[in-house]
Amino acid sequence: MREEDGEIIKDFMYVMRRAPHGTIYTYEGLEMVLISAAFDQDISIAFIDDGVYSLLKDQDTEDLQIKGFVKTFKALDGYDVEKLYVDRQSLEERGLSEDDLIVDVEVLESAEIGKLMAKQDVVIHN
Amino acid sequence: MLHTINQSPFRGDSLTSCIRFIQADDPILFMEDGIYAVQHGNKFNEIISNLSKTNPIYALSPDIKARGIQNVLAEVKQIDYDGFVELVENHQVNSWL
Numbered sequence: 279m280r281e282e283d284g285e286i287i288k289d290f291m292y293v294m295r296r297a298p299h300g301t302i303y304t305y306e307g308l309e310m311v312l313i314s315a316a317f318d319q320d321i322s323i324a325f326i327d328d329g330v331y332s333l334l335k336d337q338d339t340e341d342l343q344i345k346g347f348v349k350t351f352k353a354l355d356g357y358d359v360e361k362l363y364v365d366r367q368s369l370e371e372r373g374l375s376e377d378d379l380i381v382d383v384e385v386l387e388s389a390e391i392g393k394l395m396a397k398q399d400v401v402i403h404n
Numbered sequence: 405m406l407h408t409i410n411q412s413p414f415r416g417d418s419l420t421s422c423i424r425f426i427q428a429d430d431p432i433l434f435m436e437d438g439i440y441a442v443q444h445g446n447k448f449n450e451i452i453s454n455l456s457k458t459n460p461i462y463a464l465s466p467d468i469k470a471r472g473i474q475n476v477l478a479e480v481k482q483i484d485y486d487g488f489v490e491l492v493e494n495h496q497v498n499s500w501l
Contacts, residue, residue: 396427
C-alpha cells in the first residue's frame, strides 16, 4: 500500500483458478480487474490450476452466443495491467506451454507466485 | 497471510493448491465444508500433519460441531468465532474459494 497524489494505491492480486466458460467466475473476475484498474490500483493476475485455460489461443465462443474475453485479455495492457503470472506446474500438468497462450505472461514456479501473493494488500480468488 | 479453505478436499483442489503456494508460518484455517479435511482417518491426514510442521493450523469449531466431526487431528487447533476474528485482525486473508 502506498500513497500517490493523495490517493491510496493498494496491491491487488486476482487469482484465476477456474476454467473459462463453465462458470461466470472468470468473466466476473475480469470485470473486477478492469474496475480496480480504473481506480489506479496496482493490479496483478495469477493464473493457476484450470485458470490457465482462460489464456488459451483459438477460443471461439461465437456458437455459445457469449462474448468471450480473449479481446479483454489483450486489452489489459491498455489499462496498465501488465503483471500476468502463470504457474508453470499448472501449464505442464495440462500439456501446455507459453506458446499456447494469447498474451505475454511471466511463467513462474509456484513458490515464486506464493511469495508474490504474500506481498499483496488484497488477494481475490476467481 | 491467513489462508482459508471452505471446500471439501474431496470435491475440489483448494487444499492442494493452497499448500503449493503457501509460505512457511502462514496460518491456515479450515471452515465450512473445508472441515472434512481435518477428520482423523481420512486420506488427507499425512498432508495436514506435514503442513503442521511449518504452518499453524486452525479449524472453526462451530463448523466442526455442525458436521458431527468428533475426531479432529491433534495438530489442528480448534477456534471459535472470536478466534477467527483475531486471526483476521492480524493477517491479510487469502480465501481459496
